[in-house]
Amino acid sequence: MDSGLLMLVALFAGFYGAVVGVGGATILIPALTLLFKVDIRYAIAASLLSVVATSSVSASHFLKKEIANLRLAVLLETGTVVGALLGFYISTRIHSSTLFILFAGFLLLSSFVMLRAKSASLATSNHPWSVRLAMSTYYQGPQGERVDYMIESLPFAVMMMFFSGVAAALLGAGAILAILIMDLVVKLPFKVSAATSSIMTGVAAAAASAAFVVHGDVRPEIVAPVTIGIIAGSYLGARAMVKMPVALLRKVFVVALILLSIRMGARGFGL
């Protein structure tokens, strides 16, 4: 295995994952299994670590730049972690091929919804919880200007995040669902959704990776170059994301949705 090439692929995955807010697994798992012929369990273990790395780098940058909303992330994580716990349990009990196919269909549908929407509708009032928990309601724009926003439907969003946690543990795809919930339910600006999702994804990925660590699926010869590439790529991606136009970010996100739906569909049909 060419570990230099592996690091370059990981660098691109980290850049893309940080820009879109979904971690690098969407690119990394197919690349490791198809290009480098890595066993799927080793690939999943490496990709989970890459999600933790992307999340950590992004959290550092987006919190410093006041784009991610930490207090909102902490609240929404209550739904995510409980969902992830249930997801682990379900994953030991059922065959998930049907869920993969359903989820692929759901992601495809979401991508069409997002493509049709020229711009997302933003919240027009603040939920009382956001005031009570002193949540931030602004972020820094590309030129450092202050952009105000509001936060809606928090109780419903926490409930929906439960399903994001289930999807994270069961399908490894919780981040995309989290962004959709923040975009469509909480009605945040897309950059805030992607940045806040970035800092949340590491929590579920770290929990999910415990089983892989215990079973010896974390291979040093794979994770070392992958993680170095991911850290460098995430750093560059997080810096680029701050300056990128929102319309372009949404398009890049839709590409991520379609890629992931293809991956999920293929897994569902046993391909």
Add this chain to the structure above:
Amino acid sequence: MTVEARISWLMKSGVVIAGLFFLVGWIGQLQGYQYGGLFSGLGVASLLSLPLLRVLLSAVLFFGRGERELAIVSTFVLVVLLASFGFGALT
């Protein structure tokens, strides 16, 4: 210093430390030294501990600032997260 700034610093420092472990581990592996695997293992451990430390630090900092509701929420997340680790390891 805000809670957000402190957590940003924690994550940045943690990633640098984990990255250095991985770099030394990778160089060691390429040179065929035994210590390569050990340093990569240290990198994995330090990287996986970061999300846990982030939630733990959130709970401590929110509690210290008298923001009890967010401190309780963070502690709840931490407890469920630890349970997930345990459950994941058992399965």
